[in-house]
Amino acid sequence: MAVKSVRLSVGSIFPKGPGKIYFYRYQVDGHRKTVSLQTTNRAEALRKAEEFIPIIKATSTEVIAAHVQQAKGFATAKRDLPLSGVWDYYSMHPDRANPATVHEQLQYKDFRRYLLQI
Incomplete structure (x- = not known):
C-alpha cells in the first residue's frame, strides 16, 4: 500500500524516491514549489513543513525576512540593559x-x- 500525502493548511507533504524522503509542496503566485524536508520520519516532516507555513503566508518582504532570520537563528531576543x-x-x-x-x-x-x- 502506498503512503499518501498529508494536506496542511498551505500545501502538502509526501514521500518520494527509494528512501521515501518527505517533500513539501506548496503554491506561490500560481507556481508550484517543492522543497525537500530531508527526513524519512513522518512526524519530523510535519514539524519541518509547519515551519514553512508562516513564511509562505507572509504578505510583505519585511515579515518574510524576520521569519527567515528567526528560523536561521540570527534573530535574538532584545535585552533591556540599564x-x-x-x-x-x-x-x-x-x-x-x-x-x-x-x-x-x-x-x-x-x-x-x-x-x-x-
Whole structure:
C-alpha cells in the first residue's frame, strides 16, 4: 500500500524516491514549489513543513525576512540593559574595536554623568 500525502493548511507533504524522503509542496503566485524536508520520519516532516507555513503566508518582504532570520537563528531576543551596564556589555563583545575603546569609554562616562544631572 502506498503512503499518501498529508494536506496542511498551505500545501502538502509526501514521500518520494527509494528512501521515501518527505517533500513539501506548496503554491506561490500560481507556481508550484517543492522543497525537500530531508527526513524519512513522518512526524519530523510535519514539524519541518509547519515551519514553512508562516513564511509562505507572509504578505510583505519585511515579515518574510524576520521569519527567515528567526528560523536561521540570527534573530535574538532584545535585552533591556540599564545605562550603567551598557559599557560592560560592550566591552565583553568579541567584535568591539580594541584598543581604541579607551577614548570611547571616557566619552561614555561623561555622557552618563550628563544624563544623571538632567
